[in-house]
Amino acid sequence: MLDKIKNYIDEVNAFKSTEKDKLEEFRIKFLGKKGVLNDLFEEFKKASSEQKKEMGQALNNLKNLANERIATAREEMEAALEQKAEKSDLTRPAMTLPMGSRHPISQVRRQVVDIFSRIGFTIADGPEIEDDWHNFTALNLPEYHPARDMQDTFFIQTNPDILLRTQTSSVQARHMEQNQPPIRVISPGRVFRNEAISYRAHCMFHQIEGLYIDKNVSFADLKQTLLYFTKEMFGKSKIRLRPSYFPFTEPSAEVDVYWGLETEADYRITKGTGWLEIMGCGMVDPNVLRNVGIDPDVYTGYAFGMGIERMAMLLYQIKDLRLYFENDVRFLNQFQEVL
Ligand code: DAH
Secondary structure (H helix, E strand, O other): OHHHHHHHHHHHHHOOOOOHHHHHHHHHHHHOOOOHHHHHHHHHHHOOHHHHHHHHHHHHHHHHHHHHHHHHHHHHHHHHHHHHHHHOOOOOOOOOOOOOOOOHHHHHHHHHHHHHHOOOOEEOOOOOEEEHHHHOHHHOOOOOOHHHHHOOOOEEOOEEEEEEOOOOHHHHHHHHHHOOOOEEEEEEEEEEOOOOOOOOOOOEEEEEEEEEEEOOOOHHHHHHHHHHHHHHHHOOOOEEEEEEEEOOEEEEEEEEEEOOOOOHHHHHHOOOOOEEEEEEEEEEOHHHHHHOOOOOOOOEEEEEEEEHHHHHHHHHOOOOOOHHHHOOHHHHHHHOOOO
C-alpha cells in the first residue's frame, strides 16, 4: 500500500493543466466520493496498528498534496484566462457577417422607379390576376384582334375571362378608369406568358409601364422623357425611335439606345450595330382613352413599357434569364449593392 501511495504522490506532483475539465477530472479522481483517497482510507481502516502509523502519515501527505495541487492549478487556470483576455485586441474591427442583398431585379426596378419619380411620376399598382377587359379589350385589343397572338396567355380554365396579366399595360387601363388627368404614373410588376422556358424566354418576368396623360402632351414630350431616362439609367445620351406597332398606341415606336462599339462586349450585345432595343412606346390610342372614359379631344398622352430582366441583362451582362429565378447564392452574391 505504501508503494501505491507513493505512485499517487508522483502522479499528483506531475499533474499540470489549465483546462477546467481536466482539473475537475483530477479532483474527482482523488477527492471524489469514490476517489482514490476514500478508497485508501477504507484500506487504511483494515491495516494493523503498526502499519497504520506510517500509512496514516503517507495518506495525509497525499491528501494535502492533492488539495494544494488543485488550488494552485485553479490559480494557474485563472491567470491563463486573464492573460488571454489581455491579448485580445479590442480595437479590432468586428468579424463581418455575410449580409443579404437585394435581388438584381429589385435593384433595377428601384433604379427605374427612382429615375421617374424624380420627374414627378408616382407608382400605380394593379393585380397580377386580371380580367380580359383590362389586359386586352380596353387596350384596343378586342376579342378577335390578331395582335392578341403576340402574347401567349395563361387563362383560368374555368373562366376564360380571367387570366394572368401578360403586360403591365393593364394597370394603365385600371388607373385611367379611376383617375382623371393629369396622370403621371409608372407601374412596375410581374407579368406572365405561356412560353417555354429557355435562356431567353420565361413564363414569368417583370415590366415597368409608364403613362402620362394631360392636355397638349406630344410625341416630343415622350422623346425628351425617354432621353432623360436613358441618360440617367445607362449614362448614354443618344436614342432613336423606330416605327413599330402596339395596339394601344398610335403612333408606336421601339426605343433603341446607342450603346457604342468600344469593347468586344459592346459588339456582342448590340450584334455589331452599336444599338440596343430597350422598350416600346407611343402616343396613347384615342380608342383606349375612350374605353376608359377620358375624352381624347381634350387629352392626349404617351405610354411606354420595358422589361426589367432585359435592363438588368444589359447592365450586368447576364446571358441567361433563368438565373434570375433560381436563387442560387453564387449568382445573387454578385449583386451586392454599394450602400
Ligand atoms: N405592353 C407591351 C409589351 O408587353 C410593352 C409596351 C409597348 C407598353 C408600348 C407600352 C407601350 O405602354 O406604349 O410588349
